[in-house]
Amino acid sequence: GAVVSQHPSRVICKSGTSVKIECRSLDFQATTMFWYRQFPKKSLMLMATSNEGSKATYEQGVEKDKFLINHASLTLSTLTVTSAHPEDSSFYICSVPSGAGELFFGEGSRLTVL
């Protein structure tokens, strides 16, 4: 399956600052990547679909101005949490779909906003 690398794995920031999370598909060209968010002891909730060369598609209820997604190339998508607040603290995971439907996940990034 695809090898997906996510960075940073952990980040702590002050309220009001912005944080960028990178997701790289190391061995698979991904025109699409998915960004999920997972709160403690909860399920994975799809935030947005990152599309190479075009705007991301956001799920209902997700603020596109707060969660900026850029899909710069076939191997890199970034998620920027702007003006982060404590309620944004969560586990953010990117994923790359194979052509057959399987999703391969990055390691995840645990964001803590103080």
Next chain:
Amino acid sequence: GENVEQHPSTLSVQEGDSAVIKCTYSDSASNYFPWYKQELGKRPQLIIDIRSNVGEKKDQRIAVTLNKTAKHFSLHITETQPEDSAVYFCAASFKAAGNKLTFGGGTRVLVKP
């Protein structure tokens, strides 16, 4: 959109016993049903999946069954071992929706030695 319900939310079994987790989905167009295992602080790992043209699939101690008519699918783990303790998620997707996976709420499985 798709909605996936998963039960039970927690499951405690004795080592060596079987564990069964059940999921239902709402969108009859869904045709791909994976199961993921997630250990604490780690990424979800695909353990088995099934497509809508198949009713059952087995891989060693793990099996999945699918009933398209009733729109439900189940994960069966036999001869459970302590290392099977984790959170398990079912999911569903279909190609026309861009293969976006919708996840169930998760089942926390504890295998007691």
